[in-house]
Structures are given as structure tokens and as C-alpha cells.
Amino acid sequence: MRWESLFADLEAQFEAEAARGKLSEIQEMVRIERARQTLVQRLGRHLGSPLDVHLLGSERLGGQLAALGKDWLMLVHGGTEELIPFRALAWWSGSGAGGGAETGQRLVGFSQALRLLVRDRARVGIDGVDGRALANGTLDQVGQDFVEVALHARDEFRRGAAVHSRAVVPFTAMARVRRED
Numbered sequence: 001m002r003w004e005s006l007f008a009d010l011e012a013q014f015e016a017e018a019a020r021g022k023l024s025e026i027q028e029m030v031r032i033e034r035a036r037q038t039l040v041q042r043l044g045r046h047l048g049s050p051l052d053v054h055l056l057g058s059e060r061l062g063g064q065l066a067a068l069g070k071d072w073l074m075l076v077h078g079g080t081e082e083l084i085p086f087r088a089l090a091w092w093s094g095s096g097a098g099g100g101a102e103t104g105q106r107l108v109g110f111s112q113a114l115r116l117l118v119r120d121r122a123r124v125g126i127d128g129v130d131g132r133a134l135a136n137g138t139l140d141q142v143g144q145d146f147v148e149v150a151l152h153a154r155d156e157f158r159r160g161a162a163v164h165s166r167a168v169v170p171f172t173a174m175a176r177v178r179r180e181d
Helices: 002-035 039-044 110-119
Strands: 050-055 062-066 074-076 080-085 089-093 123-128 135-140 144-152 165-170 174-180
Touching: 039 062, 050 110, 062 080, 074 110, 080 110, 110 135, 110 174, 123 144, 135 165
Parallel strands: none
Antiparallel strands: 050 062, 050 089, 062 074, 074 080, 080 174, 123 135, 123 174, 135 144, 144 165
């Protein structure tokens, strides 16, 4: 009888140790999986949800996370669309997860998103990482690392006579591009 209780006790200890080993292994796998997660994947869980974004120039924006690209996000608030490159983010916070759409590898880059605004002849406002307005007008050209903006009055369409000058803005200076109606 004593041998049976000794063997039962040893068997219970082995089972407990095996369970601890499995738990430890699972915890390590979760840590590894989390370490592999990218910012796009993390933000992807919040698509369609409210998000507070804090830019490097200490500006704070709030809105619904409407779209994600390879290196940018789009916030929508009050009918305004804001394109924000990741390099301009100081930090962000969101309360709940939204649709959680899959974010695959074939995402549109920041320059490609800006080229869509050129195609649409959209009027934009560009703010810098220091919080100041850099340019207001119509995007004319998107280069590899810059945009060219035709500057004209806010209430004017982009016509030859309305354009008073052009501004060339490097991507590195841009904190957000606001599509204006």
C-alpha cells in the first residue's frame, strides 16, 4: 500500500511538472508571436474603430481608423480625411477593436496613396512634424520622396491664373495630409 501511494504521488508530480512545462511553452510561443507583430497588424485590429493619434509635433487627432497602408494610416473625422505616415506618429491609443480586417503584404505605400490624390485633383492641406502648416493647394506631382503642391486660394479651383506659386515638400517634413472639400 505504501508503494502504491508513493508511485501515485510521483506520478502526480510528473503530471504537474509536464503541465507547467506545457504552460511555459505556450507562454513562450505567445511572446514570440507578439514579437513578430508589426504596427500595421496591430493597427489592423482597430479598423473601423475610434482612434486617438498623437503626432511627433505634439498634435493630437481623433477619428475613425478608415484605412491602412504599408507605412500610413487614414483617420476620418467630421467628413475630413487625414493621411498620416507612420514616421510622424508619436503614439496612438484605441479603446476597442473594430472589424479587424486582414492586413496582407500587398499594401499601398504612402507615395502611392498620395498619387491617388493627384489623380483626383484633390485639394489638400499639408502639416509638418513641427505642427505648422506647410502647404495648402492641389497636389501636382508626387516624386519618390517629395510632393509638389500648386498653391492657390482656398476658394479657387486649380487653374493656371489661380496658382500663385508652387511648394515642394519632402516626405520627411510631413506629419499629415488633409484632404479638403
